[in-house]
Structure formats: structure tokens, C-alpha cells
Amino acid sequence: MSLKQIIPKGFYLGATSDYQTLSRDSRLQELVKANFNLITSDRDFKITTIARTPDQWDFSGSDWFVDFANKYDLKLRGHLMVWFRSLPDWLKEMETYQFKRFLKEYIQATLTRYPSITDWDICGEAIDDTGKIRESLLSFHLGDDWVKTCLIWAREAAPNAKLFYSEFKLQNEVKQQPVLRIIDDCLEEGPIIDGIAIQLHHNSLGGLKLFPLKEFIEQVKYRGLTNHFSEITFWSKRGKQNDFVAILQATAYRELLRFCLIHDIEVFNIWGITDLYSWR
Numbered sequence: 001m002s003l004k005q006i007i008p009k010g011f012y013l014g015a016t017s018d019y020q021t022l023s024r025d026s027r028l029q030e031l032v033k034a035n036f037n038l039i040t041s042d043r044d045f046k047i048t049t050i051a052r053t054p055d056q057w058d059f060s061g062s063d064w065f066v067d068f069a070n071k072y073d074l075k076l077r078g079h080l081m082v083w084f085r086s087l088p089d090w091l092k093e094m095e096t097y098q099f100k101r102f103l104k105e106y107i108q109a110t111l112t113r114y115p116s117i118t119d120w121d122i123c124g125e126a127i128d129d130t131g132k133i134r135e136s137l138l139s140f141h142l143g144d145d146w147v148k149t150c151l152i153w154a155r156e157a158a159p160n161a162k163l164f165y166s167e168f169k170l171q172n173e174v175k176q177q178p179v180l181r182i183i184d185d186c187l188e189e190g191p192i193i194d195g196i197a198i199q200l201h202h203n204s205l206g207g208l209k210l211f212p213l214k215e216f217i218e219q220v221k222y223r224g225l226t227n228h229f230s231e232i233t234f235w236s237k238r239g240k241q242n243d244f245v246a247i248l249q250a251t252a253y254r255e256l257l258r259f260c261l262i263h264d265i266e267v268f269n270i271w272g273i274t275d276l277y278s279w280r
Contacts, residue, residue, distance in 0.1 A: 003035035011261075012075055014038030014269035016231070019061030021277055022068070031273055033072045040077040040230075040269055041065045042279075046086040047106055053090065054102060059113065066114055077230070077269065078120035079197075080166055081107060082150050084136035085125075091137060099141040107150060108157035119267075120158065121197045121230060123150045124166030126182065131174040147182050151192040163192065166230060168199035171209055176216045183223055195226035200256065201233045201271065204245070207252035210259070217263050228267035229260055235280045 007013050015036045022028055032039060043049050044061035051057050069076035080086070082103065091099060111120065126147050128134040133144040142149050147165060154163050165182060169175045179196065186193040198217075200210065217227050234252040236245040260268050272278045 004033075004037060007037055008261075010266060012038040012267045012269075014040055014075075014077065014267065015273045016040040016042050016079075016269065016271050017273055017277065018042050019044045019064050023064055028273055028277075029068075032074070036074065038075045038077060038267065038269060039065065039069055040079050042079065042271070043086075045078050045081060045110060046083065047081070047091075047103075048086045048088050050110065051088060051102075051106060053088075057109075059110075062110075062114070066116065070116070075119075076117050077267075078111075078114065078117045079230070080121045080124050081110065081154075082123035082138065083125060084134060084138055087137055094141075096141045099137070103142075103150070104153045107153045111154055111157040111161065115158070117161070119162045119164065119228070120154065121164045121166045122154045123147050124197065124199075125168065126165075127167060127175055127178045129169070129174070131178050133178075145185060148186050148189055148192070151186055152189060155190075155192045162194040162226070164195045164197040164226075164228065164230070165193060166197035166199060168201065168231075170196075170198055170216055171212045173212070176219075180216075180219055180223075183220070183225065187223065193225065195228055196220050197228050197230035199231040200229060201231065202235075202252075204234050204236055204248035204252045207234060207256055210256065213259075214263065217265070221264075227263070227265050228269070229256070229265055230267060230269050231271045232256065232269060233271045233278075233280060235278070241275070 013036050015032055018041055044065055049061060065076060126134055133139055138146045151163055167179055220227050234249050257268055
């Protein structure tokens, strides 16, 4: 029996890959088709992949993902459009007015190109580990409220899509409160944000640290927004896989999935498909 056969109705069990890997590996494609009902590209919708230069745009990878998802009846998540680690070097040469114009054009052109994608991680990781707005090209050119600006542009292009802000370490209160302030600031602007995409990358025992997420998740729901577990990885520090390590990993995934179902979280997206291609 495959995982796909036991996925509850209305629930999305996802996996992540990229065009270069998935398009060349037929066995990997079979694993996706048999076991998941959601697929995410980790890089093919990002600026660095699409915009090789300001005037040379390449949608081949993202187009391939849309075709693959449509062919095999998979929901496709648009990920992660605006991220401080994925900005081309040539953006550093732009004046502020040029930077704003380009970023708006990229966001709106990409969203308009793919109307079939209903869930988008528009931007993320605006908060550093001290709870402050992270210093980056984004905050330099767009200001500390750059997340709101990007979401406004996105909503103009995709009025019916669900737009998400993505963040990690949300089990820590130092991150929770600033993200809630971002949400409140965005909601004052109007319905420009629909949810929080929660990143969960931990070693197997790190799953025990995630219970403080409960209060944050409830705060997000109280504001009328949705929570998705958009990036999930549990790894072993031992380096080698054995039965004990496998049991630890399985237990971590099981308990997090149980947590997900209890708190009405409809997306559980594993960051990778096999250890062969794992980012870890």
C-alpha cells in the first residue's frame, strides 16, 4: 500500500525536489506519484533561477513542474519567491527605484503566469534570531515592512490565491512575536496574507522542542489565518542510517504528523523525497 492511498480527504502530504533532479530520475517520479498528493520545487520559482539577468528570464524549470503536477493530479506549491539568500548578485548594482520595479515585475509576472497554483510562499525569513528585522537588500531598498510590500504586489496579481509568509524557529518566542506583528501589520492593509508557512528542520530529537508551537499556531488561527507545515526535515547526527536511527526518525515524523492533524493543519510537506538527494 502506498502513502497516497491513506491520505485523509482534504489533507496534503507533500514532497520537495527540483527540476534538474526530478526531471532526470524516473524512479523518483514514481515515488512522488505513488506516495504524495502535493509537490514543491525548492528553487525553480526563485528569482535566482528565473531571472538570469534583468532582461533574461527562464521559466523552463517552473513550467516543467506545472506540467508534471497537472499530468499526475498533484497540487503544486509555489515556493519561496522572495528570500534574502536567493537574490542575484546583479541586484546589488541597482538603485532603489530599479530594485523595487524589478521585484514587483518578477512577483507579478510569475504569479500571473501560473494561475493554477493556489498556494504561494511569497516571502520569508525576514526576522533574525534576535527578533529584529534582518538586514538585507530587501530591508535596505523596501524598508522594514518589505514583507507587506511584497504581499501587496502579490495580491494585485493573484486576488484569489492563498499567500503565505514563511519562517523557521517559530517554536521560539523571540521569533513568534515579531511574526505576529508582521501579520497584524499586513491585516491592517487588507486581506493580503492568508497564512504562515512553518519551517521545521531539526534532528530527530529536536522534535521534542516543537510543542511551544501550539500557542503560536492558535494565535495565527485566531487572526483568521491558516498554518501550513511547509518544510519538514528530521535528520540524524550519527551520519549512518541504522535501525535505531530509523526508529527515531519515524517517531519524530509520526508525532509531528499527529500534532498536525490535531491542530487542523492541512499541509505536511517533507523537504526532500529520499536521503539520496537530501539537502542535509
